Amino acid sequence: MRILVVGAGIIGAALADRLTRAERDGRSGPRDEVTVIEEREPGAGTSGTSYAWINANDPGDPAYHRFRTAAMSAWRDLAAGFGGPAWYRPAGNTTWATTEDAKGRLADRVARLADLGYAAELIGLDRLRELEPHVRAPQDALIAHYPDEGYVQGGSAARALARRARESGAGIITGHRAVRLNTEGDRVTGVRLDDGRDLDAGLTICAAGRHSPALLATAGVPLPLVDPSEPGSAAPCLVATTSTARDVLNGLVHAPGLSARQAEDGGLVLEADDLDAGVDESAAPALVRAVGAELLARARTLVPGLTADVAGVRRCVRPLPVDGYPLTGSQRPGLYTAVTHSGITLGPFLAALICQEIHGHESPALDSYRPDRVPARRR
Template sequence: MARVCVVGAGVVGACAALRLTQAGADVTVIDAGPPAGGTSATSFAWGGASHHGLRDYLELHVDGLRAYRRLELEMDARAWYGRTGCLTWRSDPAAAGSLAAHLEDLGRRGYPASWLTPAAVTRDLEPDLRFAAGVGEVAFLPDEAHVAAVPMVRDVLGAARAGGAVVRTGARVREIALRGDAVAGVTLAGGETIAADRVVVCGGRGSSEVVATAGGHLPLLDPDTPGSPALGLLVVTAPLPARVRRVLYADELMVRPDGGARLMLHSDPHDAELAAAPGTDPAPLAGAVLGELRRHLDGAEHASVEATRIGRRVLTPDHLPAVGWIGDAAGLYVAATHSGVSLAPVLGELIADEVARERPSPALDRFRPTRFAKELSNA
């Protein structure tokens, strides 16, 4: 039986721990903080593939949604997985054409989508939406979902524990322990070493530091650099009378339910404004995002901001995931990615195949972290 340490108890680490345990590994999960206490807790947490920014790893996102369906069959996911679908549209004709091409590509991959008139949407799905005069069609993707990351991690880790995994929180990893040219486990900040044959690092932004202790090179974009796309703003409204059940992607505004009649909002253009001056007060930008909501939703006229959250994304220089064996020591594996909530279930399955069953996955070939080691050697 392989002994595996999973470093990081966010959504990716939790799903990896569950699937590794089911594959017969002896699993210990380690995190310096609480489960889902890092990037997972500051994510828009949209499960799907319809966002245009995902085109470079579209197939992995399609597989991620299918993996959520498998996870739903194993556990009661109703408390954290809202598979109510996504509605997306564009007011600008050029942007609408780009969206149509993207959804056509998804359709060729067997991804369900249909086109509805604005009148049909407000009659049958979301009665409080309002549409600009130029919007002729709205795309409906019925299998997409919004995810509550913290309860998801709670339940997935609970299932891993039931299968025999050990979860240790409040334990910071100091370094990867080595024995010759292979990993021997992880050494904690207090000096304790947890023995393992293989270490899977799913530590979000902290992954670079951990793998570097065993010769691994994992570059991540610095969110504190002006203009960095690794910085993101989430806006949570106070409770609203407006009714929204689904993920909405209206022009450049993303909207999803956040419990208790609250909505969570995100806007890529306003992220760019925040990133231009890291550390500035996000309140004015949050107000601007709220103004975008009022254009699209009846009942949002008196909406107010209840909370803002600043996310620090796990982004490699090419914005693609980094998943696979890494470093000079045998047995060290890393999974670092943006869209972790969307990809966690499928990454958990693929990690279990590669680490516990020793079956390499062609689906991960273009995402290997060794691509950065090659760039370093050529520098």
Template sequence: MRIVIVGGGIIGAALADRLARGAGAAEVTLVERDRPGAGTSGASFAWLNANDPDDPAYHCLRVAALGAWRRLAGEFGDPAWFRIAGNTAWATADPAKELLADRVARLAALGYPAALITPDRLRELEPSLRPPAAGAVIAHYPGEGHVHGPDAVRALADRARSAGARLIGGTAATRLNLRGGRVTGVRLGTDDDLDADLTVCAAGRHSPALLATAGLGLPLVDAEAPGSPAPGLTAFTGPGPALLNGVVHSPGVDLRPVPGGGLALEAADLDDATDLATPAAALDRGAAELLDRARALIPALTAPVETVHRCVRPLPADGFPLVGPQFPGLYTAVTHSGITLGPHLADLIAADLRGGEPALAPYRPDRAAGAAAW
């Protein structure tokens, strides 16, 4: 079976790796407009978690995804780009304190590792942190972790290629090709056509433009609208001494380790102030603010910001994955939380292609009318 996957982020790379290996391996071609991991997956804060108790079924999907990451990392021999080292979070003001305590209680009731901890325990977990103000509510989630997106995507793409997958980088898929009422592949920016028995759209926030060439839509939040929540801001410091063990969510800044001793930084309010029209100078000012907040929290942090990213996330309108057949010859796989879900979705999609996967039934791209015929 000839499969063309459009999009070399975590979803596309994990799926190419999964489909190119083992019994029944397909003839896989991965198309990426830049290089694997250069887009959203490379700019993402990349926190691995199932930290939302609101929808129990989706929570279970994410819990299973954490297990898939553990298995995958084991196949790569404990790589530096993957760590399950916990997540700590705290709140210092009302109602945030009550909301955090309630979240911990609800997650614990679902059997998820979550607990409130003391300031002394926080110091044991993260000794480099300046302690929060007295009276803070502090939560710890020991089963959560982080991935360094560029390295993880590159590892998956390289393993797929070593298994026989073809990688076409530096050119976008500009349209879906149609013949006889089905998608038969894609046209590239080079004006070359790639024929396929199945085309997978895993192009993240670029997916609506590609699907529109076949008259199809996808319910994603418009990343180009002024003030859209899809774009965010992340900054990465240069290397230095290891200052954090796991992910940290503080009231002013979120942080996680980067291989080599750097830190990834983000903050909700600076995310909210970023859209596609935000000029580069404003992004740099936001990154400087992130670094100031991080240094206030970690006095030993001296490394400067090394890279600044406008991270444009694909945000499904209802918050849930969009995964499944969308037209004969076409399969779509687009989601927020792609870093958490990527390897598990690859496993589920492989099963779906073999004959249906019940776990994906709630997440079909056309939820109202049901999935289109193959």
């Protein structure tokens, strides 16, 4: 089957890698002809700019929690196949609370996660110093540790997956974008590129992240994503990176008012949810700079003696389904959609399930996440 994958973020790259697995494994039988279309380069969009936390840290929906823990296992298996790559960091996550309300919520979360069999524990300051010797938390903080969580360097991970897919026979078209879906009646037959070329396919997989609604709309196909252009939209966020600060953090740290981890180049990656208010696509450069300065100030409180400066502030536009759950499944004959907010966590696991589905074996694990459902709530 000729398959087009539109988008080479972590979802599209993982799909291309999975679809070409038979070639690597030397299995007999018909081979898929896989082509990936990416406007820039693999991992250059949201996957390469996001905080990239791999986790199943929300116990609110036990079924979705199990889905995410399976995805964490898929990452471990994938990384093993690459020989333990530097871009995969299962280094644990430490967080704490300081107010009484926040302490109650954190203690409840840890207890509920532990009841679900998830690795979650409350620790003391001495253990925090062992885990993160450069970090300082208040004496009265309630501290939790999640040893199985981690992160990836999203751009490098997507590039590695796309490169392996290419080595296994996939075509990778970069520097061009799909501007419309081509159709014959109700069937999607491929895409048109921005240079006027038409690419035909038996199946087109839309893995274009935040750009998916615009592409799908060319064939009259809706997708319930939060609009990042609306004032006050939750989709955009700002992520700062610092100059070199090697070996400052071992794993992820989620302190009140700041999330931090090591960057691939030896600096830090910094993010804070409360600073994202008003950071839409029209945000003024002065606001972006101010957010970067505040993130650095918070990092210097978290890590006393930190001398790094802000090296850059990136706007990350997340594909946010209206109800927070993945949008995965067939939407028209010849069209399959794979879009989700938690792409970093879910990418390799979704790729395996989708590969199974498009080869004729429907996956019950995806039944709750079909794109034609009526969104009920935002998570």
